[in-house]
Amino acid sequence: MAEILVLVDHVDGEVKKVTFELLTLARAYGDAAAVWVGPGYEGAKDKLAEYGVSKVYVAADEELTSYVVAPKVELLAQLVADRSPAAVFVAATGEGKEIAGRLAVRTESGVLTDVVGLADGFVGEHSIFGGAIVTHAKVTKGTPIIAVRPNSTAPEASPSTPEEEQVSVTLSDAAKGARVVEKVVQEKGERPELTEAAIVVSGGRGVGGADNFKLIEELADSLGAAVGASRAATDAGWYPHTFQVGQTGKTVSPQLYIAVGISGAIQHRAGMQTSKTIVAINKDSEAPIFELVDFGVVGDLFQVAPQLTEEINKR
Ligand code: FAD
Numbered sequence: 001m002a003e004i005l006v007l008v009d010h011v012d013g014e015v016k017k018v019t020f021e022l023l024t025l026a027r028a029y030g031d032a033a034a035v036w037v038g039p040g041y042e043g044a045k046d047k048l049a050e051y052g053v054s055k056v057y058v059a060a061d062e063e064l065t066s067y068v069v070a071p072k073v074e075l076l077a078q079l080v081a082d083r084s085p086a087a088v089f090v091a092a093t094g095e096g097k098e099i100a101g102r103l104a105v106r107t108e109s110g111v112l113t114d115v116v117g118l119a120d121g122f123v124g125e126h127s128i129f130g131g132a133i134v135t136h137a138k139v140t141k142g143t144p145i146i147a148v149r150p151n152s153t154a155p156e157a158s159p160s161t162p163e164e165e166q167v168s169v170t171l172s173d174a175a176k177g178a179r180v181v182e183k184v185v186q187e188k189g190e191r192p193e194l195t196e197a198a199i200v201v202s203g204g205r206g207v208g209g210a211d212n213f214k215l216i217e218e219l220a221d222s223l224g225a226a227v228g229a230s231r232a233a234t235d236a237g238w239y240p241h242t243f244q245v246g247q248t249g250k251t252v253s254p255q256l257y258i259a260v261g262i263s264g265a266i267q268h269r270a271g272m273q274t275s276k277t278i279v280a281i282n283k284d285s286e287a288p289i290f291e292l293v294d295f296g297v298v299g300d301l302f303q304v305a306p307q308l309t310e311e312i313n314k315r
Contacts, residue, residue, distance in 0.1 A: 206261020
């Protein structure tokens, strides 16, 4: 079977869940070959092997992480030229999409970004207009470079014993043009990362103010969940924009999504409608969010949320 190159998304050796999703997707269409850039592979190799990787190309040189995206592009371009993979998959994150675009130019290939599903022949599915319309597109030139949105596929383990190949890349002067001079490490909170969390509790305009978001946080903490917010809440400055869920925010697809005081506008749904189980707490029984939910509570969030938190904390 032809190889599909999957660029591993990791931060200092900690592999992001989206990588396991990409590997799962790649296995459906060929041999999943992971591409690792930077130090930290030894600590992550067992985890990668759990997801059916047939081979890992390891470029461990620490210098490669001293430059912005370009080394990853150069390495992938080199592997595309040497190995003729059937496709290259990257995560459709800010960095992943930049890599995909640059790689497409370097390899004179077509690129699909923000793909939410794939069909035979690498036909990519896109969800547009806030999820109202689904379109399909296919690369017709070169090696398909496909940037897949996090949380589009459920990661499925399939243990393997991958081959390893150390690879090196000679950086061009252009690649060395932008050097990383400082890394600001965001303090990691107690809660899971929003796009990776199994449970997300989000608050909306109904929460009524920044201070009241502690109700959302307390409910989230009782469940070990991440906190999200609607745009109405982030625009009002009640919660930081990095926690916004929706069309112009993050896409989440947890096992359980609890929308508290959120009406369910199409732009919000675009970021959460693929959640496995959706629960809403809203005082308006006509709120559109109730069209989407598995379980709905019609009631005042200021009464329902604390009771729920208390009940969960007892268990
Ligand atoms: P509202 O629509 O005002 O709903 C508040 C809800 O809280 C109501 O249903 C009300 O019944 C309920 N409520 C009030 N008080 C209580 C109470 N005490 N107890 C229980 N329930 C209560 N929105 C996003 O969320 N994410 C996006 O990424 C996003 N991107 C957008 C992009 C574009 C281009 C545009 C035009 C809009 C975008 N929006 C986005 C905004 C979106 O259209 C909605 O305005 C927004 O989602 C509304 O947020 P909300 O549900 O919190 O507020």
